[in-house]
Amino acid sequence: MQNLVAVILIMLLSTLGPAAVIAIVGFSAVRSVGRNPSASPKIFLVMIISFIFAESIAILAILVTFQIFGK
Numbered sequence: 475m476q477n478l479v480a481v482i483l484i485m486l487l488s489t490l491g492p493a494a495v496i497a498i499v500g501f502s503a504v505r506s507v508g509r510n511p512s513a514s515p516k517i518f519l520v521m522i523i524s525f526i527f528a529e530s531i532a533i534l535a536i537l538v539t540f541q542i543f544g545k
Contacts, residue, residue, distance in 0.1 A: 481543045488535030492528040499524045 503521040507514045 477543060481539060484539045485536060488539065489532055491535075492532035495528040496525055499528070 499521055503517050506517050
């Protein structure tokens with residue numbers, strides 16, 4: 475039972491972190507495009523790269539969790 479609770483908490487934390495990063499980056503990108511529409515291609519590129527890094531961290535965290543607690 476304690477193993478299950480640990481897995482649930484670790485998976486929750488490993489998905490909430492990147493989700494928060496994606497929300498903050500998305501909000502900041504929309505806000506900055508609103509301020510300077512001519513810079514939208516540069517902002518879009520940085521936004522996509524940030525999304526990729528955040529998702530890769532989430533995937534790695536979930537894989538490590540499965541590796542540690544998988545039997």
